[in-house]
Amino acid sequence: MTEDNDSSTMNILDIDDDMYVKPRTRHGFQHSDTGQHSRDERDLLQTSNNNLTKERDQLQTSYNNLTKERDQLQTSYNNLIKERDQHQREIEKLKIKGNVALNGVATQSSLYNNRYASDAIDGKRNTHYGSCTHTQKDRNPWWRVDLLNVYRITDVTLTNRGDCCPERLDGAEIRIGNSSENNGINNPRCAVISHIPAGETHTFQCNEMEGRYVVVVIPGRSEWLTLCELEVHGTPAGRSCPEGWKTSGSSCYYTTTVIKTWEESRKDCNERGAHLVIINSREEQTFINGLYGPGNETWIGLTNVDTEGTWKWVDGTPLTTAYWKTGKPSSSLGADQDCVAFFHHSSDPGEWNDEECHKSNNWICEIF
Structure with a gap:
């Protein structure tokens, strides 16, 4: 028995040192490949998380940049709108300044309640009654401005009354020419006014018709003629007279x-x-x-x-x-x-x- 025990001990001790002996655990031998796999997964997850964090930061930066660009574009747009409105106001001022009717002489078929023909060439587009011309209820009522010189007229702009009766101008005619015969009504026609809504301003193209007189007449009926403002835009015809004339x-x-x-x-x-x-x-x-x-x-x-x-x-x-x-x-x-x-x-x-x-x-x- 003693020999057998000694022999067993010797067999165990004689195990090759190069052999790996797995340590015992409570449940038996520990598996080293499972721990390594866990570490690898953890590293992959950490790397993935780092990449996602990096992408998130990049997306946030891109979003911030886009937001900044959007704000800059909005600011630029707002500035362009302001410039457009400013230019539009300047154009309107230039139009009024270039209104050759301002220096003209206005007459009309009759006078109602001290509303003079000159009220339509005072440079104001006010649409209330006190700023507009007014005739009696005449048959074929007319209003005329003598520009005192001949112009090539590009357009005529009319502002209708805002507080009453815009339909009175329906069917009125704009006539342009050099004759004052029959109060200028016989001159060539630039346009027929179908309708101008209350308080609105409409422009009628006249294609550089030449004339000294611009006439608004309501033909074929008895009517009150009211104009709040009439503007004439054009250039002098520029007639050249002989020397000494x-x-x-x-x-x-x-x-x-x-x-x-x-x-x-x-x-x-x-x-x-x-x-x-x-x-x-x-x-x-x-x-x-x-x-x-x-x-x-x-x-x-x-x-x-x-x-x-x-x-x-x-x-x-x-x-x-x-x-x-x-x-x-x-x-x-x-x-x-x-x-x-x-x-x-x-x-x-x-x-x-x-x-x-x-x-x-x-x-x-x-x-x-």
């Missing part, structure tokens, strides 16, 4: 220092490619009055030599608006006074007198 509106005028009979004066104008002056408006009458000093007399292109009592201009058109001296004309009373001279005054726009055609006076020529 004077310019007003679309016409050129030539004044003389010598005197001749009416027929000789007419012939002289014809030789200059012109005619004896034809006066179509009070504004032109006033301009002609200023060409000579008070007390002077000058021949104009008006005569009744063809038919006694029927006064016509040298271009064959009948006389419609006259500025006769009190008690004139008198040729119908038997006197041989068939030609008309202009009496120049110091203050009023002057007046006309029928005289004998063989009398000698200065004269005024006109080129349209």
Whole structure:
């Protein structure tokens, strides 16, 4: 037995040192590959977590950058809107500043409650009653501005009344031209106003129509005509007159220092490619009055030599608006006074007198 025990001990002790002996645990031998696997998984999870954290931080940075860019874009957009609005206001100011009607002379078919024609060219787009023109309920009521010069008109802008009756302008016509005959209503038409809502401003394109007069007329019915503002935009037609001639509106005028009979004066104008002056408006009458000093007399292109009592201009058109001296004309009373001279005054726009055609006076020529 002793030998057997010694032999067993020797067998155990003789185990090769190079052999791995697994230590005992409570439940037996411990498995080293399981621990290594856990460590590997833990390292992978940590690495994954680190990568996710890094990606999260990168995404947060990207988000912050995008938010910053968004805010910058919003600021830029807001600035652009402000600039746009500012430019729009500047354009409106330039339009008002470039409104050639501001220096014109306005008239209308009648006056209602002291609402004058000039209220439509005061540069204000106020739409309440106190800032607008107003006629009586006329048949074919009209409003007209004399621009005092001929313009190539690009557009006309109208502001309608805001507190009442916007439909009154429905069907109104805008007419532009150089004739004041029939209050300018016979001039070519730029546009027909279908409707402008209450208090609104509409612009009508006129394609550079040339004219001195801009007229708004409501044809074919009895109506009150009300305009709160009328703006005219265009450029001077820029007529070039011969040297020594004077310019007003679309016409050129030539004044003389010598005197001749009416027929000789007419012939002289014809030789200059012109005619004896034809006066179509009070504004032109006033301009002609200023060409000579008070007390002077000058021949104009008006005569009744063809038919006694029927006064016509040298271009064959009948006389419609006259500025006769009190008690004139008198040729119908038997006197041989068939030609008309202009009496120049110091203050009023002057007046006309029928005289004998063989009398000698200065004269005024006109080129349209």
